[in-house]
Amino acid sequence: MTDTHFENWRIEARQLLQKGIAPSDTYWENNPTFLESDESNLKPLLSPQVPPEFFELAQFVACARDENRWSLLYRIIYRLNHENKNLLKVSVDPDVHRANELAKSVRRDIHKMHAFVRFKKIDIEGVETYIAWHKAEHLIVELGTPFFMRRFGDKPWSIFTPDASAHWDLKTLTFAEGIPQHEFQHRDQFDEVWKTYYKSIFNPARLKIKMMKAEMSPKYWSSMPEAEIIHDLIRNTPLRLQNMANAPKFKAEVPENVSWQDLKKAALKCKACPLAAHATQTVFGEGNLEAELMIIGEQPGDEEDLNGQVFVGPAGKILADALQKANVSRESIYITNAVKHFKFTQTDNRRVHQKAKGSEMQACKPWLEAEIARVKPKVIIALGTTAATAIYGRLLKIKDERGKAYVDSRLAKSLFVSWHPAAILRASSIEEQISRQNELAIDIAQAMNATKV
Ligand code: URA
Ligand code: SF4
Numbered sequence: 001m002t003d004t005h006f007e008n009w010r011i012e013a014r015q016l017l018q019k020g021i022a023p024s025d026t027y028w029e030n031n032p033t034f035l036e037s038d039e040s041n042l043k044p045l046l047s048p049q050v051p052p053e054f055f056e057l058a059q060f061v062a063c064a065r066d067e068n069r070w071s072l073l074y075r076i077i078y079r080l081n082h083e084n085k086n087l088l089k090v091s092v093d094p095d096v097h098r099a100n101e102l103a104k105s106v107r108r109d110i111h112k113m114h115a116f117v118r119f120k121k122i123d124i125e126g127v128e129t130y131i132a133w134h135k136a137e138h139l140i141v142e143l144g145t146p147f148f149m150r151r152f153g154d155k156p157w158s159i160f161t162p163d164a165s166a167h168w169d170l171k172t173l174t175f176a177e178g179i180p181q182h183e184f185q186h187r188d189q190f191d192e193v194w195k196t197y198y199k200s201i202f203n204p205a206r207l208k209i210k211m212m213k214a215e216m217s218p219k220y221w222s223s224m225p226e227a228e229i230i231h232d233l234i235r236n237t238p239l240r241l242q243n244m245a246n247a248p249k250f251k252a253e254v255p256e257n258v259s260w261q262d263l264k265k266a267a268l269k270c271k272a273c274p275l276a277a278h279a280t281q282t283v284f285g286e287g288n289l290e291a292e293l294m295i296i297g298e299q300p301g302d303e304e305d306l307n308g309q310v311f312v313g314p315a316g317k318i319l320a321d322a323l324q325k326a327n328v329s330r331e332s333i334y335i336t337n338a339v340k341h342f343k344f345t346q347t348d349n350r351r352v353h354q355k356a357k358g359s360e361m362q363a364c365k366p367w368l369e370a371e372i373a374r375v376k377p378k379v380i381i382a383l384g385t386t387a388a389t390a391i392y393g394r395l396l397k398i399k400d401e402r403g404k405a406y407v408d409s410r411l412a413k414s415l416f417v418s419w420h421p422a423a424i425l426r427a428s429s430i431e432e433q434i435s436r437q438n439e440l441a442i443d444i445a446q447a448m449n450a451t452k453v
Contacts (some may be wrong), residue, residue, distance in 0.1 A: 006062040013074050023078050028070035050080055053088055060103035063139045072098060109137045110144040117148070119157055128358025129394065130157035141166050142175055149173050154362075156393045169393020171410065250274075250363035254370045260289055263370055267340060273363035275341035275356065280305045285336025285371050292451035293328070294377035294412070295319075295444070296368065296387040297337045298420060302351050305342035310335050311421075318421035318437065319383075325441035328448050334375045338382075338390040339364045353422075355386065365390060372411055380412045381447040383440075384420025391415055398423070402443055405450060414450050418443035 009028075016026055058073050066072075076095050080087050090096055119130035130152070136144070145159055145166035158167045163178040252272040255262065264284045270276060283300035286309060303313030311319050323330055339361055344351040356364075368390060372380070382388040388396055391411055398417055406415040419436045427433035 006059060009062065009070050009073065013077055016074065017077065017081060023071065023075040026071065026074055028074065050077060051085070051088065054080060057088065057099055057103050059143065060106040061099050063106045063143050064102040065138045066102060069102060072102075106138045106140060106143075110140050110147075112136075113140060113144045114147050117159060119152070128155065129389065130155050132157070132159045134159060134161050136161050136163070139163050141178075146173060155358075156389070158394055167394045171393060174408065250359055252363055252366045254366040260371075260374050263367075263374060267367050270340070270367070273341075273360045275339070275343050275360055275364075278344070279341040281308050282340045283308055283310055283337065283342070284340060284367070285334060286310055287330070287334035287336075288332055289334065289375055291332060291334040291375055292378040293333045293448055294372065294375060294380045295333060295335045296380060296382045296391065297335070298384050298386040298422070299337050299339035299353075299356055300342045301353060301422075302342065302344070305344075305351075310337060314425060315421035318424050318440070322421075322437065322440040322444055325438075326445035326448060328444055334371070334377060336368065336371050338368055338387045340367055361386065361390060376412075378413045378451045379416065379447045380414075381416040381418055381444060383418055384423060387420070388417040392417075402439060403446065414447075416443060416447045416450070418447075 054077065058077075061069050061073055072095060076087065076099060079095070084090070087093060088096055091100065113134055113136055117132045117134045119132045122129055122131055141159070141161055141164040145168075148157065148159065148166075149168050153168070153170070156169055158165060161178050165176050165178055167174050167176065250273040252267075252270050255266050258266070267284045268282045270282055276282070279300075283304050297311060297315070297319075300310065301313045301315060304310055304316075310316075319335075320330065323333075339356045341364075342351075343354045343356050343360070345354055346352075380391060382391050385396070385398060388398065388401070391409070392406065392415065396417065398419055402416070402418050404416070407413065409415050419440050421440070424433055424436045424440065427436055
């Protein structure tokens with residue numbers, strides 16, 4: 001990743017500089033790796049000879065797609081130390097000129113990213129997630145994407161480029177590998193959804209047609225499916241303004257610093273989202289309040305709704321079986337759901353489960369967070385994509401992610417995902433059902449083991 005590379009470059013450069021090694025004696029790989037170093041012996045690099053402006057400039061230069069950037073930066077920092085501490089002011093100097101040129105090009109590229117990234121909404125089992133594919137000229141994912149966190153911080157999103165990807169889970173922005181364009185499978189099939197999303201984020205209060213035309217140069221329009229709906233959007237502005245003002249925002253209000261019992265009492269009264277209106281009752285989590293392992297399901301089912309307890313229906317039987325196979329007692333753990341009210345449609349003779357919407361999940365998330373904060377489990381295992389999205393904040397496939405520990409989380413020491421019992425019940429063949437059932441037991445056992453390390 002760019003930042004890491006820059007950090008590695010800094011460490012390397014600092015050592016070389018202190019040994020007085022001339023730029024012509026250094027060789028910089030395209031992506032500097034961290035060689036052996038003893039940081040504690042090193043003096044800070046930010047000496048008077050290295051003005052802060054250098055780092056401002058360098059962070060942009062470091063993102064340039066130019067294989068000479070690292071040697072250029074070393075040359076400049078060396079010359080700042082040995083030749084002229086005001087070198088950066090000499091804009092006609094070929095090194096300074098080149099660095100300024102690269103930095104300018106990177107800045108322009110970041111600006112373009114901000115202007116032209118288009119998210120597509122995808123619904124992953126009821127959780128709204130936004131994804132975008134962008135092809136940048138430079139390596140700007142780490143420098144360019146925090147902007148989207150500030151702008152669209154209330155939605156989970158991922159931005160993919162061929163070089164790297166950025167993922168916002170409503171709490172942290174993380175970076176991972178990129179994907180080649182041809183693998184961006186959602187590219188075309190979501191254009192309709194993309195348009196809808198564009199409508200939903202389009203902010204008529206800030207609508208300035210002239211500015212929009214200037215910013216969105218027509219040469220980009222052909223690749224932007226929303227360009228064709230701009231016309232409609234402009235026409236509908238006053239109505240959309242009204243609608244925006246009336247749009248409800250749901251969020252459970254969770255009392256702070258109260259006991260688990262009081263937390264549950266408050267949750268039983270929660271009507272923060274529309275789900276409360278149809279369900280029988282809030283089904284709050286339950287179990288060992290000192291548990292080291294927490295299991296998170298999706299939402300109560302029909303029986304749980306009538307009973308007021310988690311996992312007591314058919315899915316509960318599957319879970320009980322897996323717990324037994326994993327040799328984990330239900331009394332030792334804490335079990336809850338990402339959403340606390342049953343969502344269903346009524347048919348003639350039964351209530352059919354429906355996925356909660358992203359907004360409902362978001363509304364309910366404070367309860368889950370409060371449970372996690374109270375129980376402080378060492379390990380969490382999320383069953384199914386709804387629960388997984390609630391704790392990872394991003395889309396993932398259970399098939400690909402089960403069995404892996406995710407350790408970079410504020411919620412617990414490690415996070416795991418596995419099959420939801422309902423997905424086991426729904427498996428397309430008996431073989432698949434059996435193998436998923438086994439995998440659920442294996443995954444629970446693995447998560448339990450992780451509490452002991
Ligand atoms: N499915 C869940 O995810 N949770 C329950 O409590 C019951 C069924
Ligand atoms: Fe409150 Fe969650 Fe129930 Fe919505 S689903 S009313 S947020 S407890």
